[in-house]
Each structure stands twice: as structure tokens, then as C-alpha cells.
Amino acid sequence: MVTRDDVAKHAGVSVAVVSYVINNKAIVKEETRQKVLRSIEALGYNPNLAARSLKTKRTNQYGVLFNNLGNPFETGISLGLEEKARELGQSLIFQTFLRAEEEKLKTIFMGRTDGLILLGQSLQETTVQYFGKLGLPVYSITTPVHAHPSVRCIDIDWYKAMTDLLRHLKELGHTRIAFMGNANAEHPHHVRYLQFRRALEALGLSFDPASLMQADGRLESAYGVMKSHLADTSRLAFSAIVCANDLMAIGVLSACKDRGLAVPRDLSVAGCENILMASHTTPSLTTIHYPRRESGFLAVECILRREGGDAAQEAAEHLEHKLIVRESTGECRA
């Protein structure tokens, strides 16, 4: 390996000067600077990042915890994260978050990371404190970590989003609207459920608890839940269903197809997130667009500047959702 010492020797200067040149300290005489640069080029030298990190206490690496990269929603955010990180000269370490291995995070990231970005997880008290003590900022996309105000959250305004979607359904004549998703407090979809309920109420519609379809976010899960629901029920208690994400909506579509239910004639189906597939299903899916790339951008920008909560929150307010009306929602005929 070519080290800075080799460069110094080759250029006939001291090791310090090489450092100065690399780090663009202005003090170096242009002539020596060129000499050093030529040596760097000639030897093919690249600074050892581990050594630099050790000295500077800065890694230019961030840990990204995801639940399931197979979910195009998380993937979309990751793409935004990666793009912005690269632009700003930062690297990302991607890891599946496993609750059982939360403790390991401390070990894995020690001295290797300048902060953490969560894609919907809720860390434990002690973990957050640990990183806080180390001065490592933690940002969360989509899921507020209520217990820890130090963890900043980046998300769209789900109340507004749900209001847009429900108003659309109401205008089509729907009054009995179901919800599919995981409504438990620890789940990332909890916020969506809560705001769905709030928006529903604000529009003067009531919610039948029996119309809460618990599914875990995966397509197969939604498919299974809907299929057995349709098997058990002679007549649906709702004319429209809002799914916490598009994957589940697609699962619902599949189940309806299997059971001979026509969408949107017999049932209107809406998703959230607007993943690519949402526009290529049959029928195509009405959904709420979530600015995934932009939220990734924002997270990296904020964490790099270590901006306090206010700035992040303010920026997050500019994260705009958008109602996308397609074929899967139609007039209520029931």
C-alpha cells in the first residue's frame, strides 16, 4: 500500500506538507503543492480512510437501518439517501434492523459512523442514549420516536394526505370505508392509521371497528387477509378500502380478482406511497404519492449539518404528498 510517507519521500518534503496539500490548507507554496500532487499521481496514492477517521473522529459514513429493502418504499427512500450522500461525499452502511440485535448496533457502528438514519424503526431508550452520548445524531424517516425528542423525524403530513384521499372517496359517494394496515402503536403504519381515523372523523364519517383489516404491510399478508375476509363474508361491510401502502393494495386487488370481485365496481381500493407498480396494476391504483427520493435527500442534508429539530421539522413541512387518482376507485354503487 502506498502511504503518505511514500509520497513525502518521493516528493522530497515532510509528511506534514503532504497532509496540507491533501486537505487543501492554503499555506503550501504553489510549487511544492504541484510537486506533491505529481508524486501522489505518480504513486497512485489514496489516503487511508481508517487512519483518517481515527485521527479526526469523523468517518463520513452513516448507518442506515431498514426493515425490508424488498419493500419498494424503503428502496425509494434509500435511493434518495444514497444519491445525496454520494453528492456530499458520504458513504452509507446499510443494515437490516432486527429488534433482537439492537444491542449489536453499538458494536457495529463504533468509530465507523457519524450518525444513524432509521427507516421506520423505533429504537430503545438505551440505544438512543448511547448514540447521543457519542454525539451521533439519529434521524428517523416516517416514524416518530416519541420517547426521544432528540430523534428527529422526517415525514409527510398524513392528516392532510388522508383528508385528500378520503374527500375523494366521499365525493364518489363512499361512506363506509375500511382500513388495512398494522394499527399497533409500534408499527410504522400507526401514524397513517391514526390520521386516517382523524381525517375520517373530520369529514363527518364514522369508522366501523370491524372494518379494520390487520395486515403487516406485505403483499402476501394483505392478499391472505382479504381473501379469507371475502370467503367469510357474504356481503362486504364497506364499499371502499384504504390500505396503508400500495403493496397491500395490490394484494387486495389480487384477492378481489381471485374472488370475482370487480374493482372499482364492487369495491374501491386505494393505497399509499405511489410505488412504481401502482400505475401498472389492473386496474391501476389510486394512491397518495410519497416523495421518497426527496425525503432521503432531506435526511442526509439534515444529518450532515446536524441541524437541530426545528430546521429539520421546517424542511419536512415542505415534503409534499399528492393524491393520485387512477382506476381503482370509482363511484359507490352499494
Add this chain to the structure above:
Amino acid sequence: MVTRDDVAKHAGVSVAVVSYVINNKAIVKEETRQKVLRSIEALGYNPNLAARSLKTKRTNQYGVLFNNLGNPFETGISLGLEEKARELGQSLIFQTFLRAEEEKLKTIFMGRTDGLILLGQSLQETTVQYFGKLGLPVYSITTPVHAHPSVRCIDIDWYKAMTDLLRHLKELGHTRIAFMGNANAEHPHHVRYLQFRRALEALGLSFDPASLMQADGRLESAYGVMKSHLADTSRLAFSAIVCANDLMAIGVLSACKDRGLAVPRDLSVAGCENILMASHTTPSLTTIHYPRRESGFLAVECILRREGGDAAQEAAEHLEHKLIVRESTGECRA
């Protein structure tokens, strides 16, 4: 930050002993070992990974270069990589590969990586040599880097896979079969195209050059190409089409739907890879299953053991594809 020195002081031993304990050197007396462990626990100590890397020249990190994580195929492989890496205590740095920034890889990964895993890219001569000189192994999934035998490639046997698929189509009576994909030599789909042609020939079928539909792998691209092809053509010159990946096949399905072409009645459509969506389109998609997770496993296992080419190649031969017949292919009626 708590360092090893703090632990040593707290436990009343020398720094070396702390290291011995951490690295499980057997020589430490059980009593002192416990004492040290208690101190580690009490202080909440975790070894600084940058410092360790600097000393040991081992990072337990691997760089993963992808083209587009938005593609579920790459995502699937990444999930396999991540799962196995975590199991083996390794971390992954994910980066989009940009040809224009290939040079930067040397800088970004210097001293921070034990090797590179490519998801379909072809690195330049100099880059490969650079990493070779550093002793960093490079593995490629799906795309052989012909110029560099040192870069090991992990892939399924596309000749066999295409033969299975084409035999299926032939049995349905198809003789005029189109191909959609990027057939250029540098593109990851090139292998699929080549083996498609070989398999076609081996089955005694001929290929009409006009039936090569160039699309870049994305759904939208395929959709556009197919749509304009259908607009320009009064009568299709083929009765079946094989797409180099499922995304494009889904785009073709969309285009057919838009143009009022019934699949598989008017046209049989097949994809490759068997992504999740392939079983949820209308009609569902006939395709070749690619063991994405397994190929990710294999890549990490091989790169960790720094296994030579033969072992990797042999292992890769156990990577089994599988023909999945669904609704999108049917009897030839033309």
C-alpha cells in the same frame, strides 16, 4: 468516548489484557477475564473499529456497487448479501455505480473495505488492477468481466434457463419468438440475449433480427418500445416474446393492454427473474426464477473466504434457475 485504556484502568490490568479478552485469546486467566468483562460492561465499552482496522488491515466491510436499487432484482440480491454479511459479522457499504465516477471508488474505499461486490457492472482495467494490487477481491454477480479473470462471476446457467423457457414456448406451438432487452455487449443482459439465441438455435428455431426489441431494462422503457411497435405494426411478426427481465415483461403487458392486445391469446409474454410482482400482474407472468437471495449468500461467502475462482465457479453451478409457468404464455393461435 470510552477507550480500551479506560477499561484497563478500571479493571486494574494492562491494555494488552483487555485486547486479549476482547479477541478471545485463551491465555487470559478466567478470573481476570471476568474482571475485564465486568469493566467493559460497567463502562459500556465498545472497541473503536477505525482503530482496529488501521492496525489489523481488516475492515470487515465490503463495498457493494449497484446500478439501480429501484430494480427489484438488484434489491433481491442485496437482501441476500446483507443477510449473509450480517450473519458473518460483516458490514456492507452500498453505492450506486456511475461510470463517470469509477475513479472515485479508489478514494472512497481506501482502507475501508476488504473487497468489492459488483451487481452487473464491468469495471475498467485500471480499476481492477488497483484493487488487485491492494489484495482486495472483486466478485461480480450476473455479469462476467471477461477482460479480468481475477474477477469471479456468480450467475445461473442462462443457456439451460433459456432452453427450458423456449422449449415451453415451442411446445405451445410458437416458432416466431421475439426478444426484448439490451443486446449490447457491455450490458448485463447481454448474456441473456446470447444464450437466448443459442438456445433458440439448438431447438431448431430461427431468429428474425427484426424481432429484437431494444429496451434498457426499465418498465417504462419496455412499455414505450412495445407501444410504439404495436402502433407501427399492423400485424406482429412474432407470436411470443421473451423479455430479459420481468420489469420489461410487465411493461409489455401494460402496452398490450393499452393497445387492446390480449395476452396470451394474441401474444405470449415471458420474463426473467421472477420478481414478486410477476405473480401479481394480470395475467400473471411466466418467467425464469433467479435465486437472488442465494446468489447474494454465495457472493459473501466466497469473498469472505477469498476463495479462488474454481471454488466459486463450482458453487455457482449449484445456483439453480427454475421455469415458472403462469398465465401469460399460452397456445400459439397465429
Add this chain to the structure above:
DNA sequence: TTGTAAGCGTTATCAA
């Protein structure tokens, strides 16, 4: 079985 001390490749302080 434990301790001392020399590095790993940097950065940064302080003199020169």
C-alpha cells in the same frame, strides 16, 4: 499469565 512498547497511517500543534 500479564505488561511493555512498537507500530498502523493519519492529522494537527508547535517550532523552526
Add this chain to the structure above:
DNA sequence: TTGATAACGCTTACAA
């Protein structure tokens, strides 16, 4: 404007 040199936190001979 440059050059010594002391860290950074760790591993690992080698000595004790």
C-alpha cells in the same frame, strides 16, 4: 512556508 512530533485507539510481538 515547512518540518518534527505527539497523539488517535487498537493489536501483537516480546519480555517479564
